[in-house]
Amino acid sequence: MTPPSKARVVIIGGGVVGCSVAYHLTKKGWTDVVLLERKQLTSGTTWHAAGLIAQLRATENMTRLAKYSQELYGNLEAETEVATGFRRCGSITVALTEERKEEIFRQASMARAFGVQVEEITPDEVKSRYGHLNTDGVVAGVYLPLDGQGDPANIALALAKGARMGGAKVMERVKVTGLQKSGRRVTGVEWQSAAGNGTIECDHVVNCGGMWGHELGRMAGVNVPLHACEHFYIVTDSVPGLTHLPVLRVPDECAYYKEDAGKILLGAFEPNAKPWGMNGISDDFEFDQLPEDFDHFEPILEAAVNRLPLLAETGIHTFFNGPESFTPDDAYHLGLSPEMDNVWVAAGFNSIGIQSAGGAGMALSEWMDTGEKPFDLGDVDISRMQPFQGNRHYLFERSKETLGLLYADHFPYRQKATARGVRRTPLHEHLKAQGAVFGELAGWERANWFADEGQEREYRYTWKRQNWFDNAAREHLAVREDVGIYDMSSFGKIRVEGPDAEAFLNYVGGGDYSVPDGKIVYTQLLNDRGGIEADVTVTRLSETAYLVVTPAATRLADETWLRRHVGDHRVVITDVTAGEAVLAVMGPKSRELLQKVSPNDFSNIVNPFGTAREIEIGMGLARAHRVTYVGELGWEIYVSSDMAAHVFETLHEAGKELNAKLCGMHMMDSCRIEKGFRHFGHDITCEDHVLEAGLGFAVKRDKPSFIGRDAVLRKREAGLEKRLVQFRLTDAEPLLYHAEPILRDGNVVGFLSSGNYGHTLGGAVGLGYVPCPGESVEQLLSSSYEIEVAGVRVKADASLKPLYDPKSERVKV
Template identity: 65%
Template sequence: MSVLPSQARAVIIGGGVVGCSVAYHLAQLGWKDVVLLERKQLTSGTTWHAAGLIGQLRSSLNLTRLAKYSAELYARLGDEVGLDTGFRQNGSLAVALTGERLEELKRSASTAKTFGLEVQVLTPSDVREAYPLLAGEEIHGGAFLPKDGQADPANIALGLAKGARAGSVSIFENTRVTTVHRRDGRVTGVATDKGEIAADFVVNCGGMWGREIGRMAGVDVPLHACEHFYIVTDAIPDLPRDLPVLRVPDECAYYKEDAGKIVLGCFEPQAKPWGGQGIPEDFCFDELPEDFAHFEPILERAVERLPILAQAGIRTFFNGPESFTPDGRYLLGEAPFLRNFFLACGFNSIGIQSAGGAGKALAEWMDGGEPPFDLWDVDIRRLHPVQNNRRYLEARVSETLGLLYADHFPYRQFATARGIRRTPLHDALAAQGACFGETAGWERANWFAPDGVEPVYRYSWQRQNWFEHAAAEHRAVRETVGLFDMSSFAKFRVEGPDAEAVLQRVCANDVAVEPGRVVYTQWLNRHGGIEADLTVTRLSETSYLVVTAAASGIRDLAWLQRQIPEEARCAVVDVTSGEAVLSLMGPQARALLQTVTDQDLGNEAFPFASAQTIELGSVLARAHRITYVGELGWELYVPSEMAGSAFEALMEVGEGFGLKLCGMHALDSCRIEKAFRHFGHDVTDEDHVLEAGLGFAVKVDKTPSKFGDFIGREAVLHKRETGLQRRLLQFKLRDPAPLLYHDEPIRRDGEIVGRLTSGNYGHHLGAAIGLGYVSVPPGTALPALKQADYAIEIAGELFPAEASVKPLYDPKSERPRS
């Protein structure tokens, strides 16, 4: 038996399929001195009982890339290591029992084309031909992905482990990690029940133990186990062995042929959380107690859907735990505030299909010191400490399991674990008919219901019940004045004698401005990709305020802190909760605000992109003249305890100016008309700042700070020399009826040349608007890009579109400066 080493380059905690994949891919990159520690035996947690479904189409391009790689890896792994992985590419078939579900499948099929996946939309008769065992008259159609398949989960993990060992990875079973050591913001190793290992990297692949491993390291890892049920039938005579994996999401069920038997599993709407009080220490290849009554409704519908099940006995009724996260997406990447502590866990029952790609991406991230491409969808930095609360998790994961097979309607809101973070104006807005949505745990008014209208969502792929109400809010912003509660903005004070020098190094724009100026800027990585998109306001010679989106608060705070040199006299403090923000926007904003302040708000006294302290009614506010909707307006920052008073002062005089309370839907529709970018969709760390059309905010000739040129400067200069390979454009459908969301294919002269990164309805422009990157043929000037014949594909149908390089609304940006 090998002796546990005292030193390693990397320690991987967890011997499931994901931990084995990370080990395998580190070995493929040539890493030596890698140790994998498993508390019991390999695969003994959740991997051994996984269903082994290998689907490739995910919710975004890069997650699909990872899933595609998994399938490709498993197809060759058996021959590589000499262990049968059971991988079969029989395809997968998703069946729609409603028109809404068919619309979802059609939209997904269109999206798949931009991801490079082969997919076929099937008629009801096609569905029955593809899966002859199906019964029922209510089948509306389906979608078939021929390169999906299934595999043996345990053997995939063991195959990866075998490949890792061949690459000199040391694997120790029956070795429990008891402590994660750290010092000066960096991980330094682990303690186990067999001894200590000093390490440069530690990777948390602990599955449903991931949260507890995170607590050892002082890192929030929001995940929680749920019970997951399936049955295995007795052998069924003459059962075809080439049946595709069948999913009937409207009945919460999936079916897989397995050695002449059928596996029937489910993702029921109301799941059963498990393990909140702790997982038994001796848990190893364990099953949870049977709960047939919980599974029985799924089985009853399944027998009607596949009548062959009525004659088949049940060989196995299985109940085992799987780990789930608050938003149904797994956790990947480096912990925001602990260097070299990496995570790959919380896989929401798609661990097998994700493990190959996730392991490869994480290994490349560790090796290169940065993500290999945009992984924001699953980046651990998207989640916030409040979401690691056990009671919050227990409530939320009871919903997220079922949402895997629920209708994935646009704007769908979580129903559980709500009301955790409320702005100071929450109750006042609720009294005015606010319908709230959740972002990063924050309750935010998405739209306002008029008197007599219930402020609840009625979901659809078409115009939802709030559409006209948000349109009225949008028109108020364009024609009179709207008021938004933007208190959920993440806000950081950057303080100290070196604050300017640090921010000049981090920001692509020039922030060496006089106090009282607001600067819109990006933070770039060394490739010129956009790490953050935000504003920086200089408050004094030694003080700045950084304001960014709620969703990216943790990410941006961690990025900024990591860029501060050790010798810098500079500190960053999160002051998000200290100030509320009221955003007053529209042509009448100045006139309204002037009635509650004596401050001169004219252009000369209070120019665009400046900030001043004003009296607002009976309180003091710091007014920032800036906009995200493309209109004259101010963001009004007031101490949280004074927010109510400021709100009342504005509302008291608002009626005379046509003031209307507005929500996030109106904000988004206004910003997309103005072609303002949205971080995480239109701009990411993989999108070059020049190709995103944001070169105006990049100052390559600014004086370098004492800490050097701004990050990404060389990449910007290089791109200027070599030219753009793609460019973000704005699109407007010529037909006013269809709706756009994101990921719809962009066709130019009939060929797919990109996809929409975001979409919404432009109520002023009178049609759906989208933003999306298109390829730039060599030597093509930007104005020529819009001259082609463009169309956007929606659910398989093409809709002609107008393309524009400049914003279709107020292209010269005259209105915010009016």
């Protein structure tokens, strides 16, 4: 069969993900769907997947997608008459250390908040469910009864058949050789097969190329950062009398075990992975295996023989080594590419493609069909990837680590160890010399905390108080009581300028940008549902120019959102992040410090809160923005990169007389949560309504027309279904991170969207949404609240107003 000359969408790649996208698009009524597979369906990585299908993921929406996959695979066989091998066998994860025990118990608490059945079990209970296991050293386990497993290849083939039943053309041995482009759109897909070659005109392209996804992306002018690594497992000979067993994970030994047809499959996610395919993938690759490397696998096997003694008595039937693709952050890529307006991506599934494919295909098809994300997909949205992350050397170095991180301890604040130092602010070396300990976000090296003299300059991870806890506490108190200085240069800076800049921003944002020069507007960019697509500050620089400041991680996504809504407005949008450094000077003595180094007037009369003005500082020039993310009097000093070092030296030297302290990002987060300031991506997302997030004050609904206005008016009329509430634990010892369940009068009603320690408030603080349809504020706050931490319920105070400085008197002093 020859490919058609036209199609509504061409899906490139016939693994389980491509087949799922095709299947779900036909369910949406898309009949003009073409899937092209270079060789045979499943012949890349799907065919050799282990087929583990778990429910619980790290966030609510990723869990939602995984649960959907399970339900889909359970029903797919009846629909298509293709056996998927899906069965709910359950799964057990065991901990061999107290740290891992806390991790899996925290995950169990999170599972309850997400509606996943889960049970914490003792070593004896582990043994009763998995009799072959040597429980020496096992301290605890977690059992998920509804987890399952399936036949990866047949799941893909069932999806492909379902797609064909819906009218899709699924075509094998058709290789994509090129993409024709016009501006920001792909207009045609060039193909080649034994029957000849041709071009398919199309409205959309979906890159489901798996480990070929990176190169396919380059063909489309799209950044798809991923790299293949070798992935090892063995399959034993048949074990007499072996009955159905749950999937077993022993992450402390980097191993998982799956019973299949009377055999045991032992797989590994070893700490130091082996990248593969650095020189490209052979055109002949099809159902290929990679060379054995028993020496590499031997430490895993040695521990496994001790953990599962039957392995010592059973022969090895298969030693398998096959490639799988991994991304820089171990999250897959999904969504509309930032660089093109009709190129979609579903690739880089980090060994969880089978359990993710059903949900990913559903979510992407919904997005393609309606033009809007069905819910928050920020964890996997392709727009989170920075352009430099497509660099081949970077991907090679990072992939050595990411495979192993799947089973490493998932400690809070854990930093990647590989591919570091790519993006540095102009102040990096100055901060390093003063004891900065850096973390990485979006490639940026950011000072997270400052070590004392003689203290080791590295993280010591634990679920309890980490080695920097007291350092961050001192930085926190410096900002509250004296003055702190910290580097915010990594935050995104986007210039919007042109004759229609004011009108454009008034259309795309919820705030009022018809303000005088120098006025700063805290604002959100909303979608048509009133959800928050971006949380930014907008400073009017002149009649025709504004500066939009965004979180570092979402700069590209926010810029893309702006560009996609320009329409006929005469504006130019430019990323100027690297052009200016930003030094935050925050605390009760911040005005005094600035007056020591600048002749300008920083009084409330001349420079009130929410305004920016040009200043002299030291021997340089800068722009002082009077805003704060820590809840104190303070300024963000914007200075061109060439003068940044001088300004830092000037402030640092002058600050010594005022007990000024260099501070890091951990301080900023603990201060902001005390003040109840929202964190985009956690507390506020595209599916959180701006009014329910408590940010209605930032929306000027009297404007005649802006994106989301109707949704804001409807919600205001109908009333709130939920509210974002701030909590403080009454016990000063437990720590909060995120996703801990919220209990209202003894019942789980939600989970924390973010958490940190409130050093001024004297306990851990969290934010989280509580359902309250038709309730008054008094009714909401009259209840008794608890937060579940690793299975233990801890009493909490609840408030809708900031627990710290509720009237913002310290900010405006």
